[in-house]
Amino acid sequence: MKDKKIVLIGLNHKTAPVELRERLATSNNNEILGQLIQLPPVKEALFLSTCNRIEIIITTEEKHEIIIKAIKDFLAQYNQIDLNEFGNSIYTYLDADAVKHLFLVASSLDSMVIGEPQILGQIKEAYRRSLEQRVVGPILNRLLHKTFSVAKRVRTETELAHHAVSISYAAVELAKKIFGDLRGKLILLIGAGEMAELAVRHLLGSGVKDIVIANRTLERAVELSKEFNGRPILLAEISDYLSWTDIVISSTSAPHFLIYYDHVKRAMRQRKNRPIFFIDIAVPRNIDPKLNELDNVYLYNIDDLQDITEINKHVRQKEAQKAERIVEEEVIRFKWWLETLEAVPIIVLLKKKLEEIRQKELSKTLKQLNHLSNEDKEAIEVMTSAIVKKVLHDPITFLKKREERPKVDLYLDLARKLFNLDEISKEEDYHK
């Protein structure tokens, strides 16, 4: 039996521009998952797609080069993009590294804004989809549950989780210091992203009623509008709306400015200098920093907001260190579990268990049969071991027949449960 490997393939906001992420992202996660699992070397699969990242986690028994190539080809073919276009944006991690990456992502240490809470929910959702399609086996099951508990540890043991919330809270407080009452104010949300949506939710909770949502694709704008009960517009319409809106939150990954000094200067005349508050969450910036020089225009970017939150940079770095340590610690533990899984495969465990039973029963019986000669004793010993062998023959052949086994290692799992093999492997399990 070959070793099982965990392979993670993905791309995120650091490695891929938004245009690429949009082309690779899909709302049809179930379909992708269904097709992924059809790839011959894939045993278990999880597919995560958010606006900032795509992560594919699979387990396989094949060589990792083969599986990575298979998945890249699949992505290219499914999205009809040439592999050359996105090959460089993709990262791959194996085994312990893959586990670490998933832990980091789930704990929101790899997010654009560290500590934003939505990513964990998105991973849970992805896991739920995999469960529904029955494409998770013992490894991913264990991995995902571990992931959730790691994320929880990071959230409870470090201050990072408050960080994102405190940023959006700071933005709302600033808006209140500028406008006083937020009722009747109009928000313009450009682009999307966890942090922007968090800020919008906070603002909507503070009395803002109206929201206009601009996006590169109208489809996405309509989608978000449904969520926030807003009005969708196109990116090209932004400058018209500058004379109406009071709070502009921008979070696109456009490589250039979307709102320029001159746009706003013109808009200020139309809006009779009513104050306007820009929040630029995007990196690189979407809004010309020069705007802040205009009277009654207030511009804060994500760094400014981070600086004014109570959790300052120094604390943040220290907390991030602590979080990394938690992640590393859990990765080591998971690695131990993986090793026991590989070193003590199911068949060995099964043999070991029966052998133990045989030895125990044999010695119990022989103790009472002292009148037997050594030859007789040996004959009994040979017989018992023959029985065990015969009993084990069929199950072992069955378990070894890899090609007939479904992708999910259902039978392995079943065998473990049927013979209660976890009891045995526990002795060698350092974790718990």
Added chain:
Amino acid sequence: MDKFFYQLALIGYGVAMVGFFIYLLRPQHSVSRIATLVLLCSFSFHSIGLGISWVSLGYFPFTTIKSSLSFFAWLLVIIYLIFGWRLAVLGTFLLPLIVGLMLLSKVVPAMAEPPPLIKGFWLNLHIGFSLIGDALLALAFCVGIMYLIQERHIKRKKLGGLYQRLPSLTSLDNLNHKALIWGFSMLTLGLILGALYAQWVRGHYWAWDPKEVWSGITWLVYAVLIHERLAVGWRGRRAAIISIIGFMFLLFTFLGVNYLLKGYHVFK
């Protein structure tokens, strides 16, 4: 007797001012409440003093520079009592002005009986409306300063210091706007009444007296500001700056003209 009450009022205003500065450092309701209470007591003393002066003089005590300074301060206290119950931090900015005016009123040498020209009902209206206008414009001045401080905090992204204490920019701007409109209206009314009174007793509306000229300039500064506010939509920083500059003109007209220039409005 009236001097005794003025003295009490001045001390009380001083104590209240200290209270409002403490409030800035320790923003607790109890602090602002005590400061306001002290202010209210001092205000009563001040009012009693004014009443005694009125009775003993036989006319309302705001016809000399000394008494009008004191009356100006008294009006500012009323303004604080009107707006300050929702915006206690306003006290921190208004009270130094109040204490300053009271001190000035104390230092300025008293003048003998004013010439008979400056008595009479219409004249009282002229002075009264002008001073109410001045007081409201002083409010616009203080709020303008508060606005500039708060705006600086937000623009420079340094949210310490007064940032937490000061109210939102929009509410400061609105208060500045209201104070300007009402102050300017009162001032205009005062000027018109003055001109009519001058026509009646002196035979001409306008005599190019330095005080008249400077009042005219001050009025023009505010008129431009209000026009820009209403027609062009000047708001915020620019409006705050102009209302501060306007108040400088106003102070010069009120005080400077009397000491630096000569004219029939000079009541030294």
